[in-house]
Amino acid sequence: xxxxxxxxxxxxxxxxxxxxxxxxxxxxxxxxxxxxxxxxxxxxxxxxxxxxxxxxxxxxxxxxxxxxxxxxxxxxxxxxxxxxxxxxxxxxxxxxxxxxxxxxxxxxxxxxxxxxxxxxxxxxxxxxxxxxxxxxxxxxxxxxxxxxxxxxxxxxxxxxxxxxxxxxxxxxxxxxxxxxxxxxxxxxxxxxxxxxxxxxxxxxxxxxxxxxxxx
Numbered sequence: 606x607x608x609x610x611x612x613x614x615x616x617x618x619x620x621x622x623x624x625x626x627x628x629x630x631x632x633x634x635x636x637x638x639x640x641x642x643x644x645x646x647x648x649x650x651x652x653x654x655x656x657x658x659x660x661x662x663x664x665x666x667x668x669x670x671x672x673x674x675x676x677x678x679x680x681x682x683x684x685x686x687x688x689x690x691x692x693x694x695x696x697x698x699x700x701x702x703x704x705x706x707x708x709x710x711x712x713x714x715x716x717x718x719x720x721x722x723x724x725x726x727x728x729x730x731x732x733x734x735x736x737x738x739x740x741x742x743x744x745x746x747x748x749x750x751x752x753x754x755x756x757x758x759x760x761x762x763x764x765x766x767x768x769x770x771x772x773x774x775x776x777x778x779x780x781x782x783x784x785x786x787x788x789x790x791x792x793x794x795x796x797x798x799x800x801x802x803x804x805x806x807x808x809x810x811x812x813x814x815x816x817x818x819x820x
Contacts, residue, residue: 622652625681634689634704634714635669643667652681660685669704669712693738694723694754707742709734723748727756737762740779746790747772747783761804763817771817773802782806 627648629637641647644663646655655677664673664685671690677683690712692704704712704719709731725734733756741748753765762774774782782803789795789809800812 623681624648624650624652624655624677624683627683627685629685629687631687632689634692634712634717634719635667635687636715639713640664640667640685640687646683652677655683667713668706668710669714692719692722694725694734695719696729697724697726698728705734707735707738709738723751724753725756726753728758729756737779740783743780744783744787747786765817769815770799770801771815773804773817775804775806778806785809 624646625648627641627646629640632640643666644660646660646663657675657677660675661673664670669690670687672688673686675683675685690706692712692714693707694705696703696705696711704714704722705725706712709729741751747764750766750768751764752767755763755765757763759776761776762779764772764774766772772786786801786803789801794811798811798813799815800810800817802810802812
């Protein structure tokens with residue numbers, strides 16, 4: 606009888622086992638409280654109700670988490686290891702600021718300042734920006750020279766460059782236009798001008814003044 610009682614006590618202790626601590630590792634730009642609110646698993650819940658599938662689904666919904674892994678210890682400590690997404694741009698609108706990834710998705714980052722990012726303004730759609738970023742990544746020299754971008758729907762892109770020049774690009778056929786711009790950039794013509802309007806295909810409007818700063 607005494608042996609049966611001890612077995613019952615051990616069984617009951619196991620059944621009452623709790624998740625008494627959730628530890629999130631490697632966070633730089635995402636707030637820990639945001640993740641704890643988004644995941645359904647909470648401290649104090651039953652150890653046996655933990656679902657790796659549900660936790661994975663919750664973490665996948667948080668924009669800014671590139672990848673993750675986790676480990677539930679026997680002592681009831683849940684360790685979550687996060688690899689954050691890399692921000693590509695800072696989107697400024699209505700006196701607000703959001704970080705975007707290459708796909709144009711808003712990252713769940715805190716307002717911690719991240720340096721050396723391209724600033725983008727305008728009413729931008731993720732799919733449009735994602736397509737533009739793919740093209741920009743093919744032209745690395747230009748991308749490194751971009752300081753700020755302003756997007757006007759159905760009109761095009763206005764790029765403020767670090768060398769104090771300005772480049773207007775069309776909404777469509779950007780790749781073709783940039784190939785022409787590359788030839789201009791590598792010629793002596795480029796040194797004499799600060800404004801390059803290439804919104805009309807097969808035409809380039811040049812000016813010695815940077816009209817982007819006054820228009």
